[in-house]
Amino acid sequence: MKKNLMQTLGLATVFLFSCGSVNAQDILVNSLKLNASDNSKNSFKFTEQINLGTTSVKSQGSSGTCWSYATNSYLESEMIRMGKQPVELSQIFSARNVYVEKGINYVRMHGAVSLGDGGETHDVINMFRKYGAVPREVYTGLNYGTDKNKFAEMAAMIEGVLSAVVKNPNGTLTPNWQKAYTAVIDSYLGEVPEKFNYKGKEYTPQSFAKEVVGINPDDYIEMSSFTNAPYYQKTMLMVPDNWSFDQVYNIKMNEMTDVIDNALKKGYTVAWATDVSEKSFSWKNGFAYVPTKKFDDMSEEEKKDMFNGPKQELDITPEMRQQAFDNYQTTDDHAMHIIGLAKDQSGKEYYIVKNSWGATNDYQGFLFVTKNFVKYKTTALMVNKGGIPSDLAKKLGV
Template sequence: MYKFSMKSVFVASVFLLGASSSFAQDILVNSLKVNASDKSKESFKFTEQINLGTTSVKSQGSSGTCWSYATNSFLESEMIRMGKQPVELSQIFSARNVYVEKGKNYVRMHGAVTLGDGGSLHDVINMYRKYGSVPREVYTGLNYGTDKNKLAEMAAINEGVLAAVVKNPNGQLTPSWEKAYTAVIDSYLGKVPENFTYKGKNYTPQSFAKEIVGINPDDYVEMSSFTTAPYYQKTLLAVPDNWSFDQVYNVKVNDMTDVIDNALKKGYTVAWATDVSEKSFSWKNGVAYVPNKKFDDMTADEKADMFNGPKPEPEITAEMRQEAFDNYQTTDDHGMHIIGLAKDQTGKEYYIVKNSWGETNDYKGFLFVTKNFVKYKTTALMVNKGGIPAEIAKKLGV
């Protein structure tokens, strides 16, 4: 139930992190359908090397909450790794608390910070530390008759409320605005229970996090790779949805995949934030790689053949990666969950990635991403510090 079986799938996922609208996922998924081939699945022969425990694939619906789905899935896998019975955690509980904290920060910053559904991997850990956690069955966020997330209306009202507060029409802010803002969120998502029963025992969100989930927020390390800051020190994660201005460890390009490889070999999965706007990312076919030639320079036949079997890739350099980030070719689009490693028929390695767009692609909600794509397009990754190679951990001081 909790493990993705490669054998059953092979017989021969801001959502948008930076989404300003809840409709953005639907638009993105529809646009990615053009990056596909009907012959792709028969053209790739994947053999799993590592496949770690995970809970079932979910759909975030029309919401910009991929970061919460990815990181809560990551925490569920941490429970499996620790020998616990995994609990499917409430992604919307984490998101709801982020919306509250983000609203406070938005007013504090006079409106000069990003709103919307978007968030970062560290948001889930930060909210876990402050608010705890609840099971998905206790808090679904489906409070007005829908069977999936549909948050655009709430987001629009939230923006209107906060815009009015920032205008400060009374000349001095009252404490009532926070109550009004939170009331809007709770009217759409539901009021968070102060106490709830799970398997016959009463919990608060804090006691449930401590007694059932059992993770230590201090055990989790977030990192990225930039040439604009010293390596092996913390630097600001300079993406719009880092509304809390958290810092991440800055590592070298190859360190990112070294960390992921080491973590997987030691039984740790990895939460992953990345750019999925590339033409070489096909959700339908469940494959992502870095082509040798720019899409606009390809012939019609080359474009049609993009996902029909393995393709050569260029070497990824720190300069190439930074240039793509600086000119907005790499954007903070989406959060997913790396759960394993596979090889294609040529011996090239791919990470097995769990997505939150439902079971709507060739591999029932999973995809295969080359290491070069991860090196080129990662905006951040999060891992338990126990999964970091000793030499890198020493440099980071963790």
């Protein structure tokens, strides 16, 4: 998934929001303030039921790295859950390593695989396992004077390098192409330090990941729901940005929200990949749901009223979900971080979701998403296996 704020809002001004460093005041532990706009206050009355710890809202800028921002935010919340002082992790360190691995994969596949900025939540875990982690203050990825991510030129450059390699003008590849390719990435994002100091102690990325972050990559399980594959087994996540061909556990549609509910109640947040192209997903209003009518079938009055308070929703079936995926109506657009549960004035439940588009909407970087939307539009979710209901964990063998 790779949608960014510019693509969604079409506003040049949205990239004025930078990702500041985290301090104790930035950490939100059961203290999310739902400071809605006046319009939203008049339309919705949300009451928090569960609100787990998270760090401050960031902006991914003009880059398709939502998957890295969402999953690193998720790991920061895992540190909070484990009783650790969370560190703002370098989102671009994860992305940089994915670019390197993706380029190698691209050449091996003769160019017949996705390139670009896109990735999946499992990419952060895979890179954590192989490369470790670093604080953002050590590696910002802002290597040429900008104060925000702006990756289009770099993307064009690395695509040009890899296209030349795939054409293989020498008839056989030299060992230097990977050095040349990595050098292009590092010229834009900066070289990764072999060692660095953090709070008076020297670390490598691997020792920092082990000693400070302290998560076990094997504890994280990725799931989705498809009717065209056996349940409770692994299946390929068939989306273009799954460049590493990772598999996910296939569970039943209603079990996705069962997993999220159970995880939240046990203190675990959830990394969430989804479609955000629907007209009923409104970043500005901080609200997403599944209307009973298609947008094109709505009257002008109904369209104007779409986000004016709680609405009835379409009942979702596994067949509808699969059809939307197969027809490209559900696409792998974006990744976010589910951090809690709330109810509106009618008693309906919503997930509290942290985004990476800056504090630019009615809820200062958060939004409220209905369970039906999650059932319909989720492409994948990732959770610590400790958050999975015990009966489902047995079926999956985890």
